Structure formats: structure tokens, C-alpha cells
Amino acid sequence: MAFAGGRNVMRTLLIAILLLVLLPTLALFGFILSRDVFYVVDDYRYRLTVNFMVDxxxxxxxxxxxxxxHKPPCILLEQTCGRVAIKGDAIPVPFPNGKVAFVLLQVVDGHRITNGEYASHALPTGAPTGKMSAPLHQEFEVSAVSLPNIVYFANTSDPYSMTIIDPENxxxxxxxxxxYLDATISATDEPVTRVISKYLPWVSTFKSRLDPAQTDFSRYVQMQNLAGYLRRDDL
Structure with missing residues (x-):
């Protein structure tokens, strides 16, 4: 009888411990998940146009x-403080010589790591909400700081052949x-552009086919992020 009673006590303690661990974890998970529903600050589309002169x-x-x-309140984890969700493709730039450059979806450094800068930062926002306030189709100049990188693939079949091109070069x-002349951005109600797979057919499957055993870790991370610069579907 005493043995059975001890087992019941242990079972009760185990359940209590599990609840103490699971309930806060589920609450935190629910909070992070709910930010996509309850903490959407702004939702808009923009057209980025990049202008060149050739001959x-x-x-x-x-x-x-x-x-x-998304801008939920900051609780516990830094990543719950807010994020930018994007749907779109990098912009192909077909030159008359047959080569194609691509304007990425965000600004990255020489190691292909994002610095959090987007072309949309050139759009005006209104106080006190901070929401994008640009009239539809009115163009605003994109500064060099906010212009996403321009890249080129020496071999469009080889993702690893990507190089970052300075607009001045x-x-x-x-x-x-x-x-390179300049770049402009405007708010729009047009549908999202989806054309990059015509030029880079591997873009949708590249990330899933990456093998960390085939390269060093830093290179693996860089190439894993590459798909996110060329195509995003966070929504």
C-alpha cells in the first residue's frame, strides 16, 4: 500500500514538473506565433525600379x-521584437550583351550577410503610427545605402558563381x-512580380539541396542565405 502511494506521489510530481515546463513553453510559442496575426503594423506593396544607361x-x-x-512588444527573446516579412523576387536586369544582373531583395555585405537594410526605407512614414504613407505610384529616390546589391552569375546554372557588383562598376x-543612373521606389497595388525562376531555375530548390558536408560552415551559411536574397515568400 505504501509503495502504491509512493508511486502516486511520484506520478503527481512528474505531472506537476511537466506542466511547469510545458505551460510557459507553450505560452511563449503561442505569443511568437500570434505576432503574425495581432502585431501587424503595416502591409503594403512597392515597385522598385533601377535605371541604367547603355551606350x-x-x-x-x-x-x-x-x-x-510585424512589431510585437519585446519579451524575453530579441527576435520577438519585430521582423519584416517579404514576398517577391530579385529584379533581373537583362543587358544588350546577353548578360543578366539581378537586384537582390535586401542589402547584404561582401560576405552575403544581410544588414537589415531594405529599399522600402526610402518610402515616407507617417507619425505617430510609423506606417508607410506614400501615395500610390509616387516615386521616391532610393539612396545608395538602401539600394539592394546588384549581383551577377558567371554561370546561371551554378549558384556558387555569384559575385556582388558595385553599381559604379x-x-x-x-x-x-x-x-548606373539611379533607383526609385513607389507604393503600388500591382501584383507581386515572379519571374526570376525563368533565369535561375534552381532558385526554389537550391536551399533544400545544400549539403553542409560539401563546403566549410561559413560558406554553407552564406549560400543558404542566398535563396532568401533572390526569392522570399514569408507571407
Whole structure:
């Protein structure tokens, strides 16, 4: 009888411990999940247009991206303080010489790691909400700081052949007569642009096929992030 009573006590203690661990964990998970529903601050689409001159002739490329801003209160984990959800593709820039450059979805450094800068930072916001306040189709200049990187694949079948091109050196890709002019952004109600898979058919499956055993860890992380710069579908 005493043995049975001891087992009941142990079972009760075990259940209590599990509840103490599980309930806060589930509550935290529920909070993080609910931020996508209850803490959406803004939701809009924008068209980014990048302008070049090639042998005296204008060349422009553009694409539409959807962006949702989440800003829940900061509790426990830094990543719960807010995030930017994006749906869109990098912008292909086909040059007359047959080469194609791509304007990424966000700004990255020389190691292909994002610094959190987006072209949408050029759009005006209103006080006190901080929501995007640009009228539809009104263009705003994108500064060099907010311009997403321009990249080029020496071999479009090889994701590892990507190089980052300085806009001032776009002639290295577009030819001697190619020159970067500027970039503009405007709020829009147009559908999101989805065309990059025509140029880079591996973009949707690349991340799932990455093998960490085939390269060093830092290179693996860089290439894992690459898919996120070329195509995003966070929504």
C-alpha cells in the first residue's frame, strides 16, 4: 500500500514538473506565433525600379514586392521584437550583351550577410503610427545605402558563381557603355512580380539541396542565405 502511494506521489510530481515546463513553453510559442496575426503594423506593396544607361540608351528594370511589418512588444527573446516579412523576387536586369544582373531583395555585405537594410526605407512614414504613407505610384529616390546589391552569375546554372557588383562598376557586366543612373521606389497595388525562376531555375530548390558536408560552415551559411536574397515568400 505504501509503495502504491509512493508511486502516486511520484506520478503527481512528474505531472506537476511537466506542466511547469510545458505551460510557459507553450505560452511563449503561442505569443511568437500570434505576432503574425495581432502585431501587424503595416502591409503594403512597392515597385522598385533601377535605371541604367547603355551606350547612350536608357535601360530600366523593376519588380513589385509585398512587405509586412510585424512589431510585437519585446519579451524575453530579441527576435520577438519585430521582423519584416517579404514576398517577391530579385529584379533581373537583362543587358544588350546577353548578360543578366539581378537586384537582390535586401542589402547584404561582401560576405552575403544581410544588414537589415531594405529599399522600402526610402518610402515616407507617417507619425505617430510609423506606417508607410506614400501615395500610390509616387516615386521616391532610393539612396545608395538602401539600394539592394546588384549581383551577377558567371554561370546561371551554378549558384556558387555569384559575385556582388558595385553599381559604379556595372560596366563589368553590362559592357563598357553601361552606367548606373539611379533607383526609385513607389507604393503600388500591382501584383507581386515572379519571374526570376525563368533565369535561375534552381532558385526554389537550391536551399533544400545544400549539403553542409560539401563546403566549410561559413560558406554553407552564406549560400543558404542566398535563396532568401533572390526569392522570399514569408507571407
Amino acid at each position: 547612350g540608351k536608357p535601360l530600366s528594370a523593376s519588380g513589385v514586392v509585398q512587405e509586412i511589418i 556595372i560596366d563589368q557586366t553590362g559592357g563598357p557603355g553601361a552606367k
